[in-house]
Amino acid sequence: MPSFKIGNFSIGSPGDSIFIIAEIGQNHQGNIEKAKKLIDEAKKIGCNCVKFQKSCLNSKFTKSALDRPYTGHNSWGNTYGEHKAFLEFSIDEYKILQKYSNDLGIFFSASAMDEVSLDDLRSMDLPFIKIGSGDANNFTLLEKASKIQLPLIISTGMQTMSTIENIVQIMRSSSKTNFALLHCVSSYPTKPEDCNLLTIQLLQKKFPDVVIGYSGHEVVPYISEAAVLLGAKIVERHITLDKKQKGSDHLCSLTPNEFQRLIKSIRYYEDNKLLDVPQSTQFIIDHFNGDENVKKSLGHVYGRDILNCELDCRKKLGKSLVTSKEIRKGEILTLKNIMIKVSEPPGLTAERLKDCLGKPTNKDLKIDEPLQAEDIFEFK
Template sequence: MNFMHKLRETNKTFVIAEIGQNHQGDINIAKELIKIAKECGADCAKFQKTCLTEKFTVSGLNRPYKSVNSWGDTYGAHKAYLEFSHEEFIELQNYAQEINILLTASAMDPESLNFLKEITVPFIKIGSGDSNNLLLIEQAALTGIPLVISTGMINFDTVKRIYDLVSKYHNNFALLHCVSAYPTPYENINLNVLNAYIKEFPDIVIGYSGHEIGIQPTVCAVAIGAKIIERHITLDKKQKGSDHNCSLEPPELKQLIDQIRSIELAMGDSIKQIQNCELSCYEKLGKSLVYAFDFSKGHKLKKDDLKIKVSYPKGLDGLLFDEVVGKNINCNVKSDDPVLSEQFS
């Protein structure tokens, strides 16, 4: 059974705590965030892995970057400051294994994809920034490793192209509805896209990667049917960096996961039946068939001879009304007596 099939077969939502680059380039902060993800109940901690010269052009790296969020004078220097080396990433992977939480990363380019393949991760993430990079997506599909693909900044036709492309190789992948705005205004979240994905792609896992302020839409996504949830996490929303303001601090992450687990319990199995917890209420308030008048033995019951009331002791269930009409009673009964099965020949 492949990774995604297991997710489809369970009632549990798979929660990814996206650390991204909210570690501020500090491996100790990165480890602290991994630990927080574990303590809050997340299933996986995730980073971003980039070979800068593969992802960006020379001019893109050399352009000046003057921003309150900048860690360098150029965009390349800024990104380099936040990028962990292969050795550091393996150190983080080992730490995650020690505390028993999965760890992976978004592959931002072919070299990073190969690195993640070599170190064996549970799945590879393709971020929305590469949702139009069909070359990278196909290379990722060819690895045979499970994929989680975000779909921000593209339309539904492109989503279908991604689905068709990866499906040529396997169906061990997930598509996440995502809006790439940090934060995403509530009026642009468009959770109903999840319904469209679930209908259009019934053989794969569908999830939600949220960038909104708060947790309510994310919890709603689970109720709609998202099997994977991804949210950015941070130690402090006020830290330097463009992702922090729409990330979840530890108490929010814990609250989100607790609410997701509650929603999972509440969703049930879609079988409508009397629940055990309802039985005491039924015994107290459930209505029974009773006689509307006094009747003598041998009387043939008509519709107007019966009423449905709360009775003690209980009689036959009110749903049996039509089955009782037309029967002859075998004893004398009084008004308001419960109708019992032994009263019929």
């Protein structure tokens, strides 16, 4: 059996408890007192960990992405940059929340959304660092993360099986064994028929030495129970104080009462030895009395492709190759003049980096400009 350790918490071996993460993300709405309230609730209902999302906006986004108008119902500013800045805690505020969590006796962690944020979080003595789905194809960030001593949890939303294989290869090339993968569908909320929970067992078979978990965004809480019965050893769900609050993640989040019911069910399964081995699909269907949502959520998985329901999120939050400096026509593309960011409009996706390196450009390019296939000589 694969095993994975976060602090003194062992995950994946027989008899280990499921590690449950309350993803606070940006449901705090930029208010540190509300963030503390969410931490309080997560601790009270029995979560093992609270998790936030750390970004350096200029490192994560191009200027055009930050400058685009953003005035919808969920906006906290006139531009996307103003909106994101309103929701972003400083590293000093993170340290306040870390101490608050530690004093309560609950793990505190965060997703590193760019290389600057990875360095910031690395300095905080966290129990682990998360790499979100938006960076699962950001091999530069993954290579850097693979070299640090902290455990990593990596979500796999919006990715193909080929990309997931590359993630594992990057970890193994750095001799990193203390990492876990989360099956994830990047659709908010995720419809039951898009959950494809059988991907959990597919990943377990393909990577038998890696702990596999589940990051869910569905509105039906017991689908996450089914993920655990299928063998997920880590469960991550967003938590909210009120689903009607302003913000795009609240609808796919669980209230404290919903989250508590999920945790009680998971602990019941543990106590009754239902998690010693992954359960069959028929057991799960019977266990939930033939519930149609559960049946749909299992899926018919033969691989992992980017789903239609993930395309909007991939377009909005997927990382692209962009110029890090002005590039003259004919100049060779290298790691010194390319970086990876969310761009507007999108460019070549992050996993195409190695396909670009060493090739000359067809034209002059400005700084912070997304690379397109037609910008690169003999690009295939």
